[in-house]
Amino acid sequence: MSDSFDQISQQLKRRHRKSARLKYISMGALGLAAAFLLIFFADMLSKGLPAFQQAQVNIEINYTEEAATNGRAAVDPEIMSVVSRSVVRVIPLEMRNNPELLGTTQNRWVLADGPVDQYLKGNRVRLDDEEKATIDQLVENGKVDMRFNTTFFTRGDSKMPELAGIxxxxxxxxxxxxxxxxxxxxxxxxxxxxxxxxxxxxxxxxxxxxxxxxxxxxxxxxxxxxxxxxxxxxxxxxxxxxxxxxxxxxxxxxxxxxxxxxxxxxxxxxxxxxxxxxxxxxxxxxxxxxxxxxxxxxxxxxxxxxxxxxxxxxxxxxxxxxxxxxxxxxxxxxxxxxxxxxxxxxxxxxxxxxxxxxxxxxxxxxxxxxxxxxxxxxxxxxxxxxxx
Amino acid sequence: MQTNQLFLIFCSVLLLLGLAAFFAGRSKATRVRASGTSMYAQPDQYAWFAVVATAGPAILVSALGAFVMLVMGSEIPTFPLLLASLVVAVVGLGIGMVLIRSNFHARQAIERVIVWTLAGAATISILTTLGILISIIGEALNFFQMHSFWDFITGTTWAPGNSFLAAAGRGDGSGAQFGSVPLFAGTFMITAIAMCVAVPVGLLSAIYMGEYAPAKVRAVAKPMLEILAGIPTVVYGFFAAITVAPFIVDVADFVGLDASFNNALAPGIVMGIMIIPFISSLSDDVINAVPDTMRQGSLALGMTKGETIRDVVIPAALPGIISASLLGMSRALGETMIVVMAAGMRPNLTMNPLEEMTTVTVRIVAAMTGDLEFDSAETLSAFALGLVLFVVTLSLNLVSVIMIRRFRDKYRVNNL
The missing domain is CATH 1.10.3720.10 (MetI-like)
Structure with a gap:
């Protein structure tokens, strides 16, 4: 008898420990796969959810004679910088289709410019401090607001991010x-x-x-x-x-x-x-x-x-x-x-x-x-x- | 536009003829039956036979005509062709009506047609493989006429350079070099990284699910892994490029290494995550198929559970596990979107996974999306690369199928 009883039971303990280790390692592998999935979904949600919100501006559109040819004339030049170019572009077309608009004034929520949207979402944008201050002021006055982004679900692709939809x-x-x-x-x-x-x-x-x-x-x-x-x-x-x-x-x-x-x-x-x-x-x-x-x-x-x-x-x-x-x-x-x-x-x-x-x-x-x-x-x- | 209208008229006339055949056939069969003669089939079956006799030959003739037109390049005017098909339809209708007699097996005739149609559908899959082979080999041969096969296989510089000018008639494109070694080095590097992630995690997950997990955990874990398999590759690519690659650059910076934003590690790791479910689900099936008597025998001899798994279950399941890994590897080699979005464009022969590398599939996409003439050497090189990719993945798949068949025969399981 070379091995004493104690030695054998110690050996047995070692073997069982080893056996248990495999269980935990394999459990860890499955956990790792689950962790991948979790990180992935958390990452996608955190990046993607802001896309469903879109900054909008409340502006006054004056359908004047001049605006029928140049859409920019319809909007207050001060607020122009935060409005998406796409809004201004369609004003003459709008007036051609509905001639009765001429001479009226409307208050409407329209798409804000892409950088404004990004600034409000807390992303880095190329806006100078003055522009940022203007936007902050507008937000305080309730003229700029984040709303549900219907554009994203109703429009096609565009080179302007605020207009791009799926x-x-x-x-x-x-x-x-x-x-x-x-x-x-x-x-x-x-x-x-x-x-x-x-x-x-x-x-x-x-x-x-x-x-x-x-x-x-x-x-x-x-x-x-x-x-x-x-x-x-x-x-x-x-x-x-x-x-x-x-x-x-x-x-x-x-x-x-x-x-x-x-x-x-x-x-x-x-x-x-x-x-x-x-x-x-x-x-x-x-x-x-x-x-x-x-x-x-x-x-x-x-x-x-x-x-x-x-x-x-x-x-x-x-x-x-x-x-x-x-x-x-x-x-x-x-x-x-x-x-x-x-x-x-x-x-x-x-x-x-x-x-x-x-x-x-x-x-x-x-x-x-x-x-x-x-x-x-x-x-x-x-x-x-x-x-x- | 003219052709479209002609085709529309053809279809509607054929439909009308078919309807006529159906009702004429049925009324004739009903009449014969009503006169007291017993028939081999039901009136409806005779009616369907008449329809098949009318439309079948006509469609065959027009399809044959169209095919001859495409393959031979010979011009068959559309109008006479469609007219001829309609004449064939009328003749078929006549023959069908004549054949409706009491001693004619209409049902057997229809069923023969059906079986042949089904067999025809089954050949589509063979035609697909043939189509892939022919299209790839044909264009690849064109490429190898411009550049030698040997240079393609052994060259270490991939520089399409100005080869597109040669196709446009300017320059001779002699500066272009198509040595595919750096591309394959990049492909195998990224695949190796992916396998380093996928095989241990996939196999160990399968072991846990097969040997340890209680039914409740299994019920959650299996669908979870299936979700991992169902995520589109373009999404994985975005994840690799936007989240994983910057993270790796940061970590490398932290430990004092220099990493490119297009490093090979990010697409490799993400590809590995993508392959985990392929390996784990097949390995799980294989581990479950190992007969329980083997486990019981091992436990009865005093082995611990871990030892049983390591020394009995895994060796028994090894052919299946290798087969699963090979399948995963062939996926990784042919994976496109992840590497297109996260790996680099520059061919680079290096062993450092933190450097920018490119792969075969990236070059195929690059060659196909550029504004190049189809006949330029760079576009054709995509087919040459595709050919090599096809051969490599095909052999991996075949070996995998043979391994799994051997396993199946050994343990007589039918569901693999």
Whole structure:
């Protein structure tokens, strides 16, 4: 007996301590991941929430003769420096459309200039002390106020930060996603149905399967190169449009939809198929009337997740030219458009400091949409999932 | 505009013909049936058969015509083509009507068409892969005609320089050098940093969730990691550029090091965070698939829980874990937005992660967004880079699939 009882029990203690250490280290790893997530969301919220507020000025607009040609004449020159140029610019147009305005005076809350907005949010701006004093004075008089930023949600992109909004990108995203779903959903479901229910188990089928798994892991930027070379250069689809962007994203979403549809089809028990065959259904009737309806919740869940993935994708869209400056909101498949992540990317490249909060604000909108999409997918699964 | 209107007319005529086929087919089948003859299929099935016989060949002919027009480049005027398709549709309608007889298996005929359509949809995914290959290889070959393949693979200077002038007919573009080594060095450096973050955190999280965590923690942790996976890469890129990079510069300053704002560390770390869920979810599945008998055997021999995990569970799950890491690595290599936004533009061959570096994907984006002629060497170089990226990620994916298949066969699990 070389080891005494004490030594053995000490050794045992050491081993148990070591064992416990692994538990705490692994717990720490998960905590680290959670901490990343927390820091990330806190950072985005702190940067992005100010974008939903916008400084506005209460001004008096005198619709005089002179203002019909020169908008600047309508506003008190003293207050002019804090008003956004965009407000003054539209005054002549306004008067042309409503001639009865001539000679009247109106009190209105209008957009403040970008630097004023930034100054009030506490960011560093290039304003001299005199201008700052003017703004402080106006705030005290209640002439300048922070209000909810409707511009951000109703307008398209602009080079003036106070005018830039996300609406054109939202429209572009909607149009692109319509194209993506219209292509990827039917083809994806058809492929999955063929592979699960009809395909003979031969080399060709195996090739298709390996190929689909591979497509799911190919870098997204390569899909962009495909879109450029095949769709734009070969088929002549117009560049920068939701059509070409949607087609490119559809090819990327296809494997996601195929894989989730196959899982859903596989989870429908064989007994359902046997029963349908037993009453004389053909293979197609079994699939169409029994298997597909039962698998539908799973297919929908997978498609929504695929859609959310496509919605956040930027790289392939850059290659097919969907990162464009789009000031107008248009709902067309064949006109140049941009999408939400591409808008975020464009804004992040703007040198003006005010666009940082626009970028973060756009990110918050994008994340809100994506999280609600994913949450609806989870709810759908919870509500309709059947345990066989 | 003319073509669009023609196409619209074509579609509506075809629709009308299809409707006519449906009702004519059904009434004929009903009549035959009413006369007392027993039929192989229901009237509706005969009606659908008539529709398929009318529209199918017509659509095929017009699609074939359009395809020939695109591929061969030969001009087929649109109007005769559409007219020919409509004639085919009418002929198809006639044949369909003739075929509606009591001894004709309409249902089987329709179902054969359906199965072929489904099989056709399944080939789209193969066509996609082929499309990627053809488009990339084709343009890459064009590039390699201008610059030698050997220089591309081994050159250490990436300087497209004035190559775009050559395409415009000015200068000969001889000053341009396309040596991809610095790009790949940057790519692998950033990928390595990402893997250093993602593999330990992802694997340990998976171990905790699989072996220790109570059900409640699991129920929270899994969706939390899924959120991490669902954040768009452009958002990660913004986070890396605006928050992480300045932070790293500050820390480096504090310890007396000199860091660039476009350092490789920031995109690397953020990319690592992005990959954590890929590694943890697959590793978690694999760890759960290791049979419990192995754990019980090990515990029965007197091993502690930690020793069981380290010496029994992890080795058993190793093929799956490696497979997950390879998949994560292929993600990192092909990741674009994070590096475009946070890494540098300047090719730089260095081992210092605090310096500015660029990657393959950054150069692809730079070449594609510049105002360059499509035929210029710089634009085409993007396809050459894409080709290498495709080959590397494809081989990583294949190895990963083989590893996971080996694991699956060994423990007979079906859900991986």
């Amino acid at each position: 609406m054109s990108a939202v429209m572009g995203t909607v149009m692109t996603m319509i194209v993506t779903l219209a292509i990827a959903f039917p083809i994806g479901v058809m492929t999955a149905v063929y592979l699960e229910e009809f395909a003979p188990d031969n080399r060709l089928t195996q090739l298709v399967e390996i190929n689909i798994n591979n497509l799911a892991a190919i870098p997204s930027i390569l899909f962009g190169l495909l879109g450029l070379a095949i769709f734009i250069n070969f088929f002549g689809v117009p560049r920068s449009t939701p059509l070409v962007g949607g087609m490119t994203l559809a090819l990327m979403t296809l494997p996601v939809i195929i894989i989730s549809t196959r899982t859903a089809l596989r989870s429908v028990p064989e007994s359902i198929r046997h029963a349908a065959f037993g009453v004389g259904c053909s293979r197609w009737q079994v699939v169409k009337d029994h298997v597909l309806p039962l698998a539908m919740p799973g297919i929908m869940t997978g498609s929504i997740i695929g859609l959310a993935q496509a919605m956040g994708e930027t790289a392939p869209l850059i290659i097919v030219g969907m990162v464009a400056f789009i000031p107008d909101i248009s709902a067309s498949f064949t006109e140049a458009a941009t999408v939400m992540p591409a808008q975020v990317f464009t804004w992040s490249g703007e040198p003006d400091r005010a666009f940082v909060e626009k970028t973060a604000g756009g990110i918050l909108v994008l994340l809100a949409v994506l999280i609600s999409l994913n949450a609806s997918a989870v709810l759908l699964r919870k509500k309709f999932e059947r345990r066989w």
